[in-house]
Amino acid sequence: MTDWPEARSDDNRGGRYGRGSASAQPEGARVMRQVRRGPAAPPGQGAYGGVPQQPSYVDGHGSGGGYDSGYNTGQVYGTPGGGGPGGPGGDGYAPQRPAPDWRRRIKWTAITVVTVLVVTTVGTYFWADSKLNREVDLSKVIERPEKGEGTNYLIVGSDSREGMTAEDKKKLHTGSADGKRTDSMMILHTGDNGPTLISLPRDSNVEIPSFVGSESGKSYPGTGRQVKLNAAYAEDGPELLVRTVEFNTGLHIDHYVEIGFGGFASIVDAVGGVEMDIPQDIKDTKSGADFKKGKQTLNGEEALAFVRTRYALAGSDLDRTKNQQKFLSALANQVATPGTVLNPFKLYPTMGAGLDSLIVDKDMGLFDLADMFWSMKGVSGGEGTSMNMPIAGSTGGNLLWDKTKVKQLVSQLNNDEKVTVKGD
Secondary structure (H helix, E strand, O other), X not given: OOOOOOOOOHHHHOOOOOOOOOOOOOOOOOOOXXXXXXXXXXXXXXXXXXXXXXXXXXXXXXXXXXXOOOHHHOOOOOOOOOOOOOOOOOOOOOOOOOOOOHXXXXXXXXXXXXXXXXXXXXXXXXXXXXXXXXXXXXXXXXXXXXXXXXXXXXXXXEOOOXXXXXXXXXXXXXXXXXXXXXXXXXXXXXXXXXXXXXXXXXXXXXXXXXXEOOOOOOEEOOOOOEEEHHHHHHHHXXXXXXXXXXXXXXXXXXXXXXXXXXXXXXXXXXXXXXXEXXXXXEEEOOOOEXXXXXXXXXXXXXXXXHHHOOXXXXXXXXXXXXXHHHHHHHHHHHHOOHHHHOOHHHHHHHHHHHHHHXXXXXXXXXXXXXXXXXXXXXXXXXXXXXXXXXXXXXXXXXXXXXXXXXXXHHHXXXXXXXXXXXXX
């Protein structure tokens, strides 16, 4: 049996370091890699019981910064201690932006919108309220009837030319008379049984009662004097007109609203015109009316001519009051449409034109004015009634009211009952 060669002793190797080395010095520039084993796996987690411990590679000096350094920690592409560019748990490509909080965004958007609406509404209210001309003092009216149910507005169209230029007067065919008189008068009752619009013909025969002068404060006793209704306004203005209407009807007037020629035309133009169904061909040189029968949209100038037309109509003043009712209801209906209310380019010019030209009583508020317009819209929409004051005949060119029917009508209005009385 062959014996193994006798092993060399260190003495036989001479002064050389390492096997195969031809140099007397260590190989400093060439260090062999070594494998460093990790700690032994716990029992049951060996090669078959779990994932075996992976070796790490170190250089000959024991440093762990060599090839594949950090491999076992998952730090392949990222920076030390992290999981990639996105930090711990990142995907190794880009940082993840947090998902938007939509509930928070919707909440703050809603708060912003509501705040803007509230500020706009409050600002509009105070702006509009400041433009109302509260010139009529109903506290000066004496011996007033008791207030009934519902609300009664006395709506007056005057022939005031205040603020109109000579060109305006010519264009609108108003003439240049001094002062102002009532061109139309209506009572609008609002309540639980629908609105009722009653025209008071300007030629109505009425008695001027005792009154206190609106400017002088002087008392004037009643003498039984019979005049046309529009003479009361010409004599002492709105306060005497209210006193005369209340005395001759027994109906309490809650609010007074007046508009002049120029203001009326401005409102119609601001709203973009009003569509009307003209009942017949009309030509009136005094009012400037020149219309063909049928539906058409009237601008401010044409609308004023239409409501003032008197001599071209067979029934004279009574037919004119019917046309005035139709037009005012149509105007209120146009103003109250979403196309006007929701469009600031129409709403603000319309409000500005109307509020600048209206004269109201000192207790009139914007909500009262809104109630009046909505009620007039209801008249045109068929929810209410429009009529003339019942007429029984005439004397000396003045129209006599039917006292029996007027008494019944006033009773129904005071009790806020459905109006069954028919007018002319």
